[in-house]
Every structure is written in structure tokens, then in C-alpha cells.
Amino acid sequence: MRSIYNLLSSAVIAPLMFSACIGTTPQKSNDPSDLKTSPDAAENFSYCTIGDCTIINSALLRTNLQIPITVHHACKLPNQYAMTFDDAPSDNLPNILAILKAKQVKATIFVIGKKLSTPEKRALIKSAFQQGHQISNHSFTHPYLTQLSAADVKKEAIQTRDAILDIVGKDERALNGAHYLRPPYGLINDQVEQTLIAAGFETLRWNADRADWSLSEKDRDVVIARVKQQLDLIKASAGKSINPSMLDLNHDYSEVTTLALPTMIEMIKEKGYKFVTLRECLEAKS
Numbered sequence: 001m002r003s004i005y006n007l008l009s010s011a012v013i014a015p016l017m018f019s020a021c022i023g024t025t026p027q028k029s030n031d032p033s034d035l036k037t038s039p040d041a042a043e044n045f046s047y048c049t050i051g052d053c054t055i056i057n058s059a060l061l062r063t064n065l066q067i068p069i070t071v072h073h074a075c076k077l078p079n080q081y082a083m084t085f086d087d088a089p090s091d092n093l094p095n096i097l098a099i100l101k102a103k104q105v106k107a108t109i110f111v112i113g114k115k116l117s118t119p120e121k122r123a124l125i126k127s128a129f130q131q132g133h134q135i136s137n138h139s140f141t142h143p144y145l146t147q148l149s150a151a152d153v154k155k156e157a158i159q160t161r162d163a164i165l166d167i168v169g170k171d172e173r174a175l176n177g178a179h180y181l182r183p184p185y186g187l188i189n190d191q192v193e194q195t196l197i198a199a200g201f202e203t204l205r206w207n208a209d210r211a212d213w214s215l216s217e218k219d220r221d222v223v224i225a226r227v228k229q230q231l232d233l234i235k236a237s238a239g240k241s242i243n244p245s246m247l248d249l250n251h252d253y254s255e256v257t258t259l260a261l262p263t264m265i266e267m268i269k270e271k272g273y274k275f276v277t278l279r280e281c282l283e284a285k286s
């Protein structure tokens, strides 16, 4: 049995008191209505975090972590790789954007609303949007949304959406990007999910996390090994009906991710993946 700590989120381990364990065998939800609500709930996908990989599905995450099954973890099409960067904008974002531009990769940038208060940071996000990246919502103050009232959850989401739209405009692409919200630390429950859906938001977590926040710039090879580990797991699972798409989690401030990024991108391309924005990942028609 592997600890639930390893499977939840990189940056939130200590404050949590989960005691359940998840086995390696995917299970179906205990609540049949969950599966009715989402036909994808029992679809298996690879799930790697902190160097620990397993095959899992949304119904199992629901059963063990109370994560609503409507929260996205993977893309719609098998060859899609959605690269995402949380906690933006940091001073390191220009370095990330330069690599993405050189490699012709479109990504999704999740911003923390309160960080958009200076002209420099606002200009950075505008530049990212103009490069074709998707700008999405990572709350206003990066709190544990599960510890807030419904009114405060809604406020966190709307303040950030409005801050994004104030910078990038309100065209359809901007509006779409700002309505996707990744809860800080991946922490979400039914009340938070229902509040966000009612307010017009759509939520996601990830299925590929190298825990870059916990690594130093000397750990470039660790990051690359963790990417390879997941690609190998997917390859080894071929024919076992898993969704092989990847929706990753990086941090825009991470020096080690910046150092590993060119090699990561080449490895992922060599496996036949197409880099997509979150919108393409979640709205693709099969």
C-alpha cells in the first residue's frame, strides 16, 4: 500500500490528516450515481507524484480522497500532453516562456490573482497570452479552499478571473482560459466544487507531478527521470485500456524545471505526444 500523502499533492502533505491508503488496483466508486454523472469516472490513467506512479481513475480518487469526479485529471485524446505552470507569475516566467517559444510549445499558465498587482507582472502575463499560452485561475491568495466558506471560495475565483481579464481582455479565448481553476495543493471537495461550478468555473488537478517545488537546481536528472518513469509506465500499460494522455504540474518559479524543460519536451515529443493548451486537452472531440 502506498501512502495517500504521496498521491494527493506535493505541497500540502504536512497539514493534511488523511489516513486512508490507496492500493494499486483501480476500483469503482461505491456510489453508482457518480458513474452516471461522469462516464469517464472509471477510465484509468497514469498518476505520478513525488516519484511515485500508479494507475488510477476518478472514481477511486473520489472513494479515497473525496475528490469530486467532475474534477479533470487527464486529457480527452490519447496523444495529448497539457503542460501547465502554477503559482505564476514569478520572476522566472520569462525564462520558461523563452524555452516554450524556442520549442514551439503552447502551455497553460495558472496565476495567483494577488501576484498581478505590479505593472511588470501584468506585462508578463499579457506577453504569455500573446504568445498563445492559456492563462488560467489558481485562486487569489492560494489558500486551502476546503477551509473557506462558500462565499470566500467564490470570491477567490472571481477576483482572479477578473484580474486576468483586466490584463488579457475579454475575448472568447481569454474568458475560456480564466474559467479553468486549479485549486491550490489540489485540495477540493464537493462543497468547493459545487460552489465553483455554480459560479461558472471548471476545475482540474493533474496526473503528472514531478514535485519540482521540493527539488533544487541540482536535481535536473531527477525531474527527467520522473518524466521517463511515467512514460515507461504508460508504455508498459499499453493494451490495458488506460488513457495515456498527460496533464502535468510544474511551477513557473522552479529553477530545476527550467533546467530540465528542453530535455523534457524532446522526450515527450519523441513519444508521439502533441502539446496542447488545457482547453484543447479538455474540450477535444474524440
Ligand SMILES: [Zn+2]
Residues within 6 Å of the ligand: 086, 087, 138, 142, 184, 185
Ligand atoms: Zn499553487
